[in-house]
Amino acid sequence: MSHAMIEIQTKIHDKFSIEFKVGFSGRAGVKVDHFDVNSWIFIPNGLDINKQTYSKERFYADMKSNVRLLTPAFTLRQMLEGEEAPIHHVKKSLEAVTAELTAERMDEFEFQLKLFASIFKSSVRNESAWIMAHTDTPDLRERCKAYVDDVCRVLQEFRGLRDHISRDHEELVTKMNFADEFISHQADIRTMKVLKAINRSDQHEMAEAFKILAEMVVDERNYKTSQGFSHAVIGDKDSNRRLLHRHSMLKKYIESALFLKVNTTQDGQAVKQISFSLAAGLAMMVYLLITMPFQKYLGNYPSLIFFILVLFYILKDRIKELTRWLFAYQLKDKYYDNKTVVSIKNKSIGWIKEGMDFITDDKVPEAVLKLRDRNKLEADNKLLDEKIILYRKRVEIDNAVLRNQYNYEFKGINDIIRYHINYLTKKMDNPESEITCLNEKMQIQTITAERVYILHFVLQFKWEDQVEYKVFHVVVNRNGILNIKS
Numbered sequence: 001m002s003h004a005m006i007e008i009q010t011k012i013h014d015k016f017s018i019e020f021k022v023g024f025s026g027r028a029g030v031k032v033d034h035f036d037v038n039s040w041i042f043i044p045n046g047l048d049i050n051k052q053t054y055s056k057e058r059f060y061a062d063m064k065s066n067v068r069l070l071t072p073a074f075t076l077r078q079m080l081e082g083e084e085a086p087i088h089h090v091k092k093s094l095e096a097v098t099a100e101l102t103a104e105r106m107d108e109f110e111f112q113l114k115l116f117a118s119i120f121k122s123s124v125r126n127e128s129a130w131i132m133a134h135t136d137t138p139d140l141r142e143r144c145k146a147y148v149d150d151v152c153r154v155l156q157e158f159r160g161l162r163d164h165i166s167r168d169h170e171e172l173v174t175k176m177n178f179a180d181e182f183i184s185h186q187a188d189i190r191t192m193k194v195l196k197a198i199n200r201s202d203q204h205e206m207a208e209a210f211k212i213l214a215e216m217v218v219d220e221r222n223y224k225t226s227q228g229f230s231h232a233v234i235g236d237k238d239s240n241r242r243l244l245h246r247h248s249m250l251k252k253y254i255e256s257a258l259f260l261k262v263n264t265t266q267d268g269q270a271v272k273q274i275s276f277s278l279a280a281g282l283a284m285m286v287y288l289l290i291t292m293p294f295q296k297y298l299g300n301y302p303s304l305i306f307f308i309l310v311l312f313y314i315l316k317d318r319i320k321e322l323t324r325w326l327f328a329y330q331l332k333d334k335y336y337d338n339k340t341v342v343s344i345k346n347k348s349i350g351w352i353k354e355g356m357d358f359i360t361d362d363k364v365p366e367a368v369l370k371l372r373d374r375n376k377l378e379a380d381n382k383l384l385d386e387k388i389i390l391y392r393k394r395v396e397i398d399n400a401v402l403r404n405q406y407n408y409e410f411k412g413i414n415d416i417i418r419y420h421i422n423y424l425t426k427k428m429d430n431p432e433s434e435i436t437c438l439n440e441k442m443q444i445q446t447i448t449a450e451r452v453y454i455l456h457f458v459l460q461f462k463w464e465d466q467v468e469y470k471v472f473h474v475v476v477n478r479n480g481i482l483n484i485k486s
Contacts, residue, residue: 006035006461010472015480017420020459023070025412026399032350035395035463040368042456045385048427051358056337058423059356063391065417067342067352068258071122072115072408076150079116079123080157086116087157089407094161097172109172113179114257115408116158121186121254124151128190132197135206144194144209148216151187158183181229182250188220188231260349260413264340336392342413344405350397352415359390368458371471421455421476428453428478452477 005025013019026033043049072086079086093112097105127150131143159180165172191213198210224231230246233239336355341348361369374384395415403409432448439445455474460467473485 005466006037006463006468008459008461008470010484010486012481012484013418016422016425017418018474018481018484020417020419022415022417023412024395024397024415025070026397026402028399028403028411031398031400033397033399033463035397035461037393037395038460038462039389039391039393040364040372040458040460041389041391042372042458043387043389043424044453044455045387046427046429047387047424047453049387049424054423056356059389059391060338062420062423063356063417064420065415067260067262067340068255068414068416069260069344069410070412070414071118071258072410074119074123076120076123076127076147076154079119079154084407086112086119087154090116090158091161094164094172098165098169101169106171110175111257111406113175114254115406117179117182117186117254118258120154120183124186124190128194131194135197138205140198140205141208141212144212147194148191148212151191152216155183155187177227177229178250178253180227181224181246182254184220184224184229185231185247185250188217191217261343261346262340263343264338266338336394344402347401347405348398349402349405350395350413352396353392353394355392357390359388361388363390364388367469368460371458371469372456373471421474421481424455425476425478425480428476431477431479450477450482452482 007023007025009021011019011021022037024033024035074086082088090109090112093105093109097109127147131140131147134140134143137143162173162176162180165176167173195210195213195217198206198213221231223229230239230243232243336353338354340352340354342350342352364372393415395413397412402412429451431451433451435447435449437445437447452475455476457472457474459470459472461470471486475482475485
């Protein structure tokens, strides 16, 4: 039996946002899997981030997420081989839609095109990454040639399908072209990354590998030109601007096949409302029990009774708020802030719950504080006054429903989270500061130094009986994110 698991990839998405791509893989043969992700975010005191200045609403506005299916795993060769190969599903759907053009068959064909292109993106990324990580292998030339041969075979087989479409089916051709342009661009950018990793070298093996890869890039550029597809042009800003915009649009179009329908509501809302009603009822009962004796024995002093009733009414209001807070505190660990139901074709495949709270050092597990690894100067948090946010997530995946969708066995979901730090940078000091020192010639010299802040993320992953931790240190200044250290 396969094991459930969680995987995470982290990167700088742009100058002001960090991307956490968290993959949740369920177990085959197990109906439902549960996962927990707890994130402790340690924020420097100087940024003035606390309960009063940084509300839950503000946090959730900064913490955006998209939920999508895990891309089915295929190598480039596997994309063409066997009845379950992605190219086979595209061919089958193309035959169906050309035999009878209906809206349902058109949707299926479009879905298969998008999924094929998404799988190609994942496959070419993985195989190019392997070469980049093994540039010192003695058979680098053969590895690069096999990579180029596999990429070209996939592109050729896919493009050959266009010959089976009648010119009357203009919409089918258009959708084929969208997918073709996308995979051509993916082949280009991934191969260019490999070329950068190899670079020009006097070493014969690397030089030969470079030549093989470069020839494919040139061939693809010529193909794009012949088809009217966008591509990079040195010195042409307008063309390159259009390229970025076009690729962004194509990326959204292709990957829309994997994004799931979500519906977010407040978690445990009914229970919370009942608890608040009980709090109000309890406060009213206390109010009546206290005021009734005064009304009985001080009936001849209406002015005094009036002031006493007002005083106890204020007290009743405080009792209600205190009771509400106690109820909410007791419910906090059981219920979350939000619950997002995730669906395919209007069928729920699970949910994601999330909660956020500011906490103090004494509420942080010892293992987490150890991973935070404060130095001796930082060790006393009374001096540091570091603010800590606990961001909790609980995920449920219904494997039985998920794995029986479409023609592929989808093993889980990706939760792609982007945390925007714009608000955190508002009260940061100037990104550079001047320092005066003596140089080697004993002359006074002024130099500049970067002023940075560090956001520490400690993530805990729990599934079945497994617990794992990951630590990320995000170096930022007022101009944005500088780097991420793990």
